[in-house]
Amino acid sequence: MSDSKILTTLSDAAYLNAAEYKTHVEAVLASYDNPTGILGELVSQMADAFWWVKIYRAEKNNLVVSEMADRLITRTYDVRSKEAWGQLHDLLTKTASGQSLTHDEQNYLDEVLASEGYTLQSLRTDAFRLRRESFETIDRLIERQLKNVRLLMQSYDSVRFAPQVHKKIALEIEQLELQVKQSREDQRLEVDRQ
């Protein structure tokens, strides 16, 4: 994809040039046959809503894993060791995303879980319970983005079919005017005849 492609003409903020964001928006624009102008802006805003859904979901997973690691590390060590926390975070991320752990990694994780009286499931439940408020906010934000997409899609359709609708309305008006003219003519003829 070309670097010169402009995602929007209504802003020149730095985020529009971030590689990952740009690729994402360009992919969405491509799925709509690369519209430009008003339709391009609408699709670009839709892509932004999809972007945030992606970000919120990723952050939600990260928050669960971080909380799970916090539950284990803060209880196990007196001083919160950054390296140990990071290692545990990586292991829990792997487990959450369904990746397999090596024998040593699995042993280490089992050991830490057992020392705190947790199973993976109970730890996850605990993390969810503690972060419930944040998750509720994230869910509301995701819901908002989905509503935005729906409204922007409706706007996209309105603008896309505007020429046809305007033409149809013009024809209807013309037809109504003709009808009125005809009925007046008929009335005049009727009066003349009488």
Added chain:
Amino acid sequence: MKISASKLIANRANAAKSTGPRSAEGKRISSENAQRHGLASSSGVCLDLGVPAIAALVEEATRLGFSASEAEELVTRLAAARDVIDAKHASFIEKPEAERLPYMSPEALYRTIIEMETPRSGVTSAERRAVFTLLYRQIREDNDRARRFAKKLEGHRKLMRYEQRAVNRIRKAACIKK
């Protein structure tokens, strides 16, 4: 609640002294006194038709069959929604790694503050405590991803109503009026 006659007279006299700006310009200026980001402004975005990109969008909307005022309205609403998107991205920017304070335990931080004091500096314990609290709060924030994320999330939560309004207005402006 009833107030005494003297209080009533005093209130009326005080109210007569200053009742805010009187000219239209003064009223307009004071209406912007409490403005923070402008996203809540009822007048919305002021469209600059001198900008070629904006003029092109308005022209395109007119070509699509919208009346001149409808075309301007649609582009204004799109610009307002873009402002909200910009604000959302701005509130989600992470502080660069180099600008974050490294992790330090409370004991180590307190020790460092004391070690930095010279015999003649004359720092009181209350001042020392204030510096400690400020730095420790920042250290915690800089080293806790979840805390930073919660802050960003709060920013987005606050912007949600502006977002809702902006998109609803686009939908309304894009609707073809019979």
